[in-house]
Amino acid sequence: MVMEKVQGRGFLGVVFLVIVFLSVSSGEAQSRSFLVNCGANSSVNVDGRRWIGDLVPNDNFTVSSPGVAATDSTANGDSLYRTARIFDNGLNYTFSGVQGNYFVRLHFCPFPIENHNVNESLFSVVANGLKLLADFNVPGEISDKYLPLQNSNSNSSSLSLVKEYILAINDVLVVEFIPSKGSFGFINAMEIVPVIGTLFADLVRRVGGSDANVSGRGIETMYRLNVGGQEIKPDQDSDLWRKWEVDSSYMITADAGVEIKNSSNVTYASNNDSSVAPLLVYETARIMSNTEVLEKKFNMSWKFEVDPDFDYLIRLHFCELVYDKANQRIFKVYINNKTAADNFDVYARSGGKNIAYHQDYFDAISAKINTLWIQLGPDTAVGAWGTDALLNGLEIFKLSRSGNLAYGDRIGPTGKSASHLKSWILWLGIGAGVASALIIAIACTCIFCFCKSQRNEMSNTKDNPPGWRPLFMHGAVLSSIANAKGGAQTLNGSVAAFTRVGRRFTLSEIRAATDNFDDSLVIGVGGFGKVYKGEIEDGTLAAIKRSNPQSEQGLAEFETEIEMLSKLRHRHLVSLIGFCDEQNEMILVYEFMANGTLRSHLFGSGFPPLTWKQRLEACTGAARGLHYLHTGADRGIIHRDVKTTNILLDENFVAKMADFGLSKDGPALDHTHVSTAVKGSFGYLDPEYFRRQHLTEKSDVYSFGVVLFEVVCSRPVINPSLPKDQINLAEWAMKWQRQRSLETIIDPRLRGNSCPESLKKFGEIAEKCLADEGRNRPTMGEVLWHLEYVLQLHEAWMRTNATETSITSSQALEDLELRVAEDAQRRPSSLDEDTVRPRHEG
The missing domain is CATH 2.60.120.430 (Galactose-binding lectin)
Structure with a gap:
């Protein structure tokens, strides 16, 4: 019996060894x-x-x-x-x-x-x-x-x-x-x-939808980045031998994020995560720079070229290296301008500080898109204490479709492969280039002949004054405007451009008007250069803006300013008198605005404060000017730099929009936006425009909403010296406006001197202008209508000289709204006759 037991145990031992051997061999x-x-x-x-x-x-x-x-x-x-x-x-x-x-x-x-x-x-x-x-x-x-x-x-x-x-x-x-x-x-x-361990789960969270099944599909690695750290070479990545690039080359603005490192050892949440990424990835990160100043709606952004018409798996690597408790850093994740996650708290998701964590997302790229954007930014709903975002690593994988991972083999709409389409497009581009060159050559020849004939004609005319020729590129525009005003003026028998539109000054005339650019005549300094108060020879006061060679703005802004103001005439747009482009100078001459910028009357200059009525009138005037820009041309014009320093006040405190150097024509009829690089002034920038580089009229509306809060609060839009939750005016004011307590932070000089109902309506307008998405913002025409209504509310309140009586009663408000609506029906466009007629006749 004992021998049988021993033999039995020996047999089981042999079986066990065989199983172990097979397992090891396998x-x-x-x-x-x-x-x-x-x-x-x-x-x-x-x-x-x-x-x-x-x-x-x-x-x-x-x-x-x-x-x-x-x-x-x-x-x-x-x-x-x-x-x-x-x-x-x-x-x-x-x-x-x-x-x-x-x-x-x-x-x-x-x-x-x-x-x-x-x-x-x-x-x-x-x-x-x-x-x-x-x-x-x-x-x-x-x-x-x-x-x-x-x-x-x-x-x-x-x-x-x-x-x-x-x-x-x-x-x-x-x-x-x-x-x-x-x-x-x-x-x-x-x-x-x-591959060691389980690298991918079968189900991956779809951006903006339900989970997607990725099991059984071929995968191509498109990008693998060590965010905020150095390149990781293959021999530094355990047994998987992966290479991790640095991320800065893919960032839209590298300065938007700063690099940080861990202060203690990083660990994996579980042993299964060790194959996902080496610890080196989690020991460095990128967080938002200057969080004391940056607007919470702006993000760290990475842009990648990808193959269209494929599905992608985006893997984000996180490890909280700073905070030791939850709710200290909460942010949003955007993938291709769609919200992939909000209320993202790395500490809470990973289970603590210095613990590695990753999150996968699935997104399908259409046949018309070849870029993929990854953006991280603070969640505006969490409060000022969450003003930051963090990312340690990033991977982008392409998933096979119908047994194919090759973009060059995708079948195009004509039935040809993408490679054949590329070849066809290449030859088409070459042909178009040759044709364009021929057209340009013919056009240049015609222009040369025309200019030569014009010079011959002018050479036959005696005593032609040197300073009155229109700028060559805009001569046709200026002449058409002059004709529209009843014909061009003549000087000694020669045709001159309309004086108030485009007089060409000589540099000696400009020097005489500014006392050789005397600094005592400087009335402002902007991105283009200094602005001088000058007097031209007929005694007319003018604002003379001289380009600074070291300025980021230059010839493009100079040409844009002249082009825009040459075709725009409106009582709420500053008029261009002329320009000077001699000796590499770029100088613009405007009508003089006696009361300077709107900003100077709100804070910091010592000027007497504006009354609530004056502020409403200034806002309404500026809105009229912007509304004209958006609707007065075929495609409309987007100002792109709306701020209180670009709203000027004349001697009667009539507000006029100024500085069109960054302006752009609006989108064509078959487009919804203009794709362009982000330009504007910090604190006023539309965050949607910043994220997507898609410029629309609603970008001006957002900036104007910031202006409205600046007007009612009388403080700078960005003030780093204030407590963290008050640095950014738009965020701070929106916080109180959402609580319907805007009166808590308004300019103390307005309290008791303004209609409470008008203040309430004014805050509601500003709030709508600052909607996160442009499609949810009103048009400038709608903003203008509501501002006119607010102004009427205040004027009615002033007439009654009471704060708690008839104007605040619901019946009186209904009557007033009815009158405003009737007025809108009589005048569908808020532009009256003098908005399309120049203020000064030539």
């Missing part, structure tokens, strides 16, 4: 890596790893065709990239004993090859039936990926490229290289590395 099979040095008959050691030459006999993989082995004997770089395998026909690499999920990395480094021009190579790659690349050109891909990110004259051929894929493999992996017709391909090295 694990070894699953964890096998293949490092292939293509085109080499020997092996090389690189970063502590041994790469086997594909000409060396071995049992790990087979090559279907020898092709041509090439060597770059002059190369001084990585020894792995000194050889390559060239193929004019199909070439297969077959790897056996591969089971599970693997990183498949293809290494390319073009170098001169005899009888082959690598710049003309074109080939496709297929792995187990999944197309990875189609009509692929390595030098072109290197140029697209790297050269835009470098401020150097680097030769793209000296750079290498690694294409990384994550594939599920069942025992055998076959990688096929297929040259395009009449071309060839090459490969320098291949790397097959097993």
Whole structure:
């Protein structure tokens, strides 16, 4: 009996050992890596790893065709990239004993090859039936990926490229290289590395929707960034050998975020997370810079070029390195201008400080989009204590569709592949360029002949004064305006532009008007330069704005200002008298506004305070000017720099919009916005415009909303000396306005001297102007209508000389609203006759 028990135990022990052996053997099979040095008959050691030459006999993989082995004997770089395998026909690499999920990395480094021009190579790659690349050109891909990110004259051929894929493999992996017709391909090295642990979940949160299933799909790594830190080399990433780039090259504004490092050891939330990213990624981060000053609606933004018509998995890596409790840093995550997450608290989600955490998102990119935006910014709903955002790392993965990961093989609307479409578009572009050049040449010839004839005519006219020719580029515009005003004025028989629109001053006239630019005559300084009070020869006072050569604004703003004011005439727009462009000077001459800027009458200048009625009239006048800009031209004009220093007051305190150097024509009828770089003044910028670079008329509306709060509160829009929650006027005022307690923070000089109901309505208008999304903001016409209503409320209150009687009664308000509505029906546009007639006749 005892012997039977011993024998039984011995049998179980043998079985156990066999199971262990099989498990170990299976694990070894699953964890096998293949490092292939293509085109080499020997092996090389690189970063502590041994790469086997594909000409060396071995049992790990087979090559279907020898092709041509090439060597770059002059190369001084990585020894792995000194050889390559060239193929004019199909070439297969077959790897056996591969089971599970693997990183498949293809290494390319073009170098001169005899009888082959690598710049003309074109080939496709297929792995187990999944197309990875189609009509692929390595030098072109290197140029697209790297050269835009470098401020150097680097030769793209000296750079290498690694294409990384994550594939599920069942025992055998076959990688096929297929040259395009009449071309060839090459490969320098291949790397097959097993994925450790579970890298991706089957279900991923969809941006703005339900979960998406990503299991079973091929994956291509598009971007992998170590945010806020240095580049992480493959040998620093445990056993997965991933490369992590720095993120600054992809940021829209690198200064929007500052780099921080951990002050103690970072750990993973669980052991399963160790394969997601190395701890080096979590030990550095980028947070918003100057959070004491930045508006909470502005973000850290990264922009990436991606292939259209694919699905993408975006992985964000987080680790709270500063705060040791929850609710200290809460922010929003935007992906392609859609809210992916709000109330994002890294500490709460990860479970503490210095704990690594990641979050995946799924988003589908349409066929018309080739960019992907990642933006992080504070959540405006959480209060001032959350004014910040944080990110440690970022990865973007492309997911296969219908067994395809190759963008070049996507079928276009004409039935041709994207590569053929690119070729067709290229030739179309060349043809269009040639045609454009011919048209420009013909136009220049015609203009030259016209100018020559004009000079001949003028040379036959005696005593032509030198200062009265219209600026060449705007002569047609100025002449048409002059004709519209009853014909051009003449001087000694020559045709002159309308004086109030575009008189061309000589520099000597400008010097005489400003006493040789005497600093005692300076009445303002702006982004363009100094503004002088001057007197031209007929005794007319003028504001003379001289460009500063060191200013960021220059010729473009100078031309824009003249162009805009040459075609705009409105009693609430400052009139342009003329300009001077002699001796590299850029000088603009405007009508003189005796009472200066609206801002100077609100705070900081010592001027007597404006009454509530004067402030309402100034706001209403400025709104009329902006409304005219938005509606007075075919496409409308967007001011783009609305602020209280650009609202000027004349001797009667009539408000006029000024400074059109940043103005842009509105979108065409078939467009909703103008795509342009962000410009404007800090504190007034529309956050939607800042995030998306989409400029609309509603961007002016947002800025005007900030102006309204500035008018009622009499304080700067940004004041870093105030407590943190009061630094930004728009945020501070909106906080009180949402509580319907704006009267708590208004200018104390208005208390008791203004209609409470008008203040209430005024705050509601400002609140609507500052809506997060432009589509939820009113038009300037609607803003103007409501401001006129507020002004009437106040005037009625003043007439009754009471604060708690008839005007605040509901019946009186209903009667007043009825009168205003009737007035609006009689005058659908708020522009009366004198808004389209110039204030000064020539």
